[in-house]
Amino acid sequence: MVGNAATGAEGWLPADDAILRIAQKEKLHGNNGIGYLSKRPPPFPSMNNIWVAFDGFFVDTEKLHLHPYIGPARDSDSLFKIYHIFIQLLIQKKNPERAAEFLDRHLRGNLLVKVGDEIYAYRDSTGFKPLVTATNYDKTLNIIASENSLRTSLIDMQFSDVMPGQLLKMSKKSGLEVIASTSTIKMMMDPFEFIRESNVVATVNGKSVYQIRKNIGKEQANFLSKDLDIDSAYAEPDYTRPMTLGFGLEYQKHSKGFEIAEGIIKDRYDDSDHMIDFSEQVSKNKLLTTGRSLKFVMQNLVQGKKIATVQGTIQTGSTTRETIYYLKNAGAKCIDVVVSYVPTVDGRQVGLYTQNRDLIANKYVGEVSSINELNQKVAREIGSDTVYYNSPAVLAKGIGVPENNLWFPEWVRFLDYK
16 A cells, blocks of 8 residues: 555465566556555455554444544444544544543454555554554654564664554655654563564564574473473474473483484475375375475484474364374374473464464363363374463563563463362
8 A cells, every 4th residue: 555556455465576566567656655565365355445554453342433533434443443433533623532432342452554645554552463663764754563573684774663552654754753652551472473473583572583482482391391291392393493402401401311303304305295194185285285205214314213392372172183193103102292382272372363263272262270181181182192382470470571461362361280
């Protein structure tokens, strides 16, 4: 969305020269623009009609149709209702403080709105999602992004975090400026940022994401050491390698026979699919989705051993089942599943793109009263010897923040080990 024109498409992000050709073809000319990448199609129909981008989700939207400024947006979707009321407060009423307060009641995350030649950005007061600004040294270019790893590639720009509760305005005349800030700030971050969403080279609130993930594994190993009896722990999928390293280094202190190794290898040299026999349809889908499946199990490190597979999260269970299949096929004596994240029962926990009914733990909401019970039920369902979900308390300790500064669905927040 640049100037008075916009374009979009599904699929991979094009190369820079392809983006420039698209911009010329679609006549994307102007001094500012906004855009977004998403793992699913636009969740609100109004995103095709208004110039907004958001990272997060909305809450308490059921009675927005009763808002005194709702006007012609009464029968629209939640995003358009929020957009319309925000514009009324900010532009028509010229009251940025009230506009920020309104957004803070209904937004968990960040919202960017383009109004003519001006862009407005708000980060909710809980700091649920990261939001950064960047300016080049001669102050001719400004960026606002809900992505904290940009500083690793845009090294010639000066970056700073947008504080929770701040409403920013970006214009050609004034550059970047804070036009409002909510008075009460209560940090409530998205814990999945620390598990997978944030780039591993990024920093969140001044902390290295890689070190945080490593510490998550360390704290989980320390907590589970009295219950686990394993010979090795392997990362699957690849993004759990920092957690697995931290887990292994800590667990080694409790078990002298434990070996730190990589038993599931992502082959960077061979383009053959070593896992084609698990399920022809699943493997075909994987090949169609990623272009290739490049992992295999090191049988000599698995056969006759008690293995833990470290999973970042269990959503539908398909990745975990596939891992279990190949470990069993390689002769593993016992397979424990260690989950770095808390039970996933709500699509908002993992980026809004998974239906709740498809989440394997969702069916047990209200049926179990402890993580121990949930572990047993999910282990039977996926075919492992045991499952060990992380708890909110242990995850918070690994991240290094108070538990009440992390957002969890209510049922998960009060779920713990006996």
